[in-house]
Amino acid sequence: MSHQQLKLHRRPWAKALTLSLAASLLIPASAWAKESAAPPSGGPQTDLAANARSAVLMDADSGTVVYEKNSHSALPPASITKIMTMLLVMEAIDDDRLKLTDQVSTSEYAASMGGSQIFLEPGEQMTVNDMLKGVAMASGNDASVALAEKLAGSEEEFVKMMNKRAEELGMKDTRFANCNGLPAAGHVSSAHDIAVMSRELLKHPEITKYTGAYQDYLRKDKEKPFWLVNTNKLVRFYPGADGLKTGFTSEAKFCLSATAKRDNLRMIVVVMGEPNTKTRNAEVSKLLDYAFSQYSNVQIYKAGDAIGKLKIEKGESAELPLTAKHSYSVLVRKGEGGKEIRHELALQDKVTAPIKAGQQVGKLIVYRGNEVLAEFPIEAPEHVDKAGYWTLLKRSAGKLFLGGK
Numbered sequence: 030m031s032h033q034q035l036k037l038h039r040r041p042w043a044k045a046l047t048l049s050l051a052a053s054l055l056i057p058a059s060a061w062a063k064e065s066a067a068p069p070s071g072g073p074q075t076d077l078a079a080n081a082r083s084a085v086l087m088d089a090d091s092g093t094v095v096y097e098k099n100s101h102s103a104l105p106p107a108s109i110t111k112i113m114t115m116l117l118v119m120e121a122i123d124d125d126r127l128k129l130t131d132q133v134s135t136s137e138y139a140a141s142m143g144g145s146q147i148f149l150e151p152g153e154q155m156t157v158n159d160m161l162k163g164v165a166m167a168s169g170n171d172a173s174v175a176l177a178e179k180l181a182g183s184e185e186e187f188v189k190m191m192n193k194r195a196e197e198l199g200m201k202d203t204r205f206a207n208c209n210g211l212p213a214a215g216h217v218s219s220a221h222d223i224a225v226m227s228r229e230l231l232k233h234p235e236i237t238k239y240t241g242a243y244q245d246y247l248r249k250d251k252e253k254p255f256w257l258v259n260t261n262k263l264v265r266f267y268p269g270a271d272g273l274k275t276g277f278t279s280e281a282k283f284c285l286s287a288t289a290k291r292d293n294l295r296m297i298v299v300v301m302g303e304p305n306t307k308t309r310n311a312e313v314s315k316l317l318d319y320a321f322s323q324y325s326n327v328q329i330y331k332a333g334d335a336i337g338k339l340k341i342e343k344g345e346s347a348e349l350p351l352t353a354k355h356s357y358s359v360l361v362r363k364g365e366g367g368k369e370i371r372h373e374l375a376l377q378d379k380v381t382a383p384i385k386a387g388q389q390v391g392k393l394i395v396y397r398g399n400e401v402l403a404e405f406p407i408e409a410p411e412h413v414d415k416a417g418y419w420t421l422l423k424r425s426a427g428k429l430f431l432g433g434k
Contacts, residue, residue, distance in 0.1 A: 078098055081309075083220040083301040087297045096319070103203075105216060106281060108275060109223055114191070117190055136174075139174035146172075166258070168276075188208060200225055227297050241264050263310055272286075293328065326360050331356050334353045336407070341382055373393070373396070374392075375393075382414060
């Protein structure tokens with residue numbers, strides 16, 4: 030990066046790549062934290078979501094919250110629940126447990142779902158791709174259950190996966206009872222938790238191909254194709270909007286997790302308990318307008334950038350190149366720019382094979398001066414097996430030949 034210079038620091042507890050000409054700061058050798066960020070100073074002075082029971086405005090890259098209202102109140106989330114369903118589907122696709130071309134069969138149970146649906150018939154088959162369209166655009170309760178059964182064998186087992194993933198993401202206000210958000214005892218979430226899982230879903234950028242489409246068709250080979258129209262009208266009428274999910278039940282009222290991107294700044298807005306769709310969309314638009322008028326981001330790395338190398342003990346590979354899993358940036362007030370912003374890659378010392386793909390091996394810390402603006406976990410991009418005896422012997426012999434270097 031042009032405004033920073035790379036410099037290597039060695040510490041007894043970590044190998045740190047630090048980008049600063051100033052003296053480095055000592056980082057406590059504490060547990061490696063989840064992604065976090067400090068909010069920029071000076072939030073809104075007015076209630077931007079006056080009619081919502083709960084709301085939050087979050088920067089998608091850093092997780093910085095710039096506005097919140099009762100954001101940890103546990104409320105019925107209605108169909109916003111399907112964000113977690115889509116997240117688990119996208120993660121299964123990434124892990125090669127599922128393909129977009131795979132056929133999904135509809136059980137009698139899935140076909141029996143009421144509420145919003147794509148009118149699946151028992152025994153009907155659709156690809157994962159088409160089922161995702163049905164969930165993302167038409168909020169199909171039937172399609173959600175069909176995908177859940179495809180992945181986990183039953184909705185009950187899939188709900189266990191949902192709650193486990195919610196726990197991993199630190200969603201403390203959330204308990205799922207089903208995969209589609211139909212009314213159920215104890216099925217709750219919060220605006221904050223919904224923003225967290227929305228942010229995680231957006232780490233799979235291909236999802237916006239589904240959530241950002243305004244209209245499409247299913248059953249295109251039939252005499253009467255099924256017309257899909259996105260329940261989230263902002264994707265058509267708000268510049269830059271491309272997701273994510275609406276929700277409504279008589280108890281939850283009108284809910285929405287929305288996202289929009291302008292000039293490399295992507296924001297997430299969640300509102301819950303709005304009185305009607307018009308008010309809901311107006312307040313979400315107001316929150317997005319506020320964010321885009323007041324904030325910009327400073328990009329540290331873009332997805333795929335090389336960020337360092339991890340030394341591995343007793344592994345088939347002696348070191349592992351690390352790349353940015355997604356975009357890493359920090360939110361700043363417009364006009365502040367990137368002044369005094371620097372970052373540091375702190376990697377765990379003595380990482381011993383085997384290493385699992387996705388295993389946390391360090392963190393990226395972003396500073397302004399001495400203030401920590403954000404911390405991002407760094408994960409191993411691939412699995413590294415433990416080296417065999419002969420590999421280790423040859424490696425040791427090589428070190429001896431080179432004088433122990």
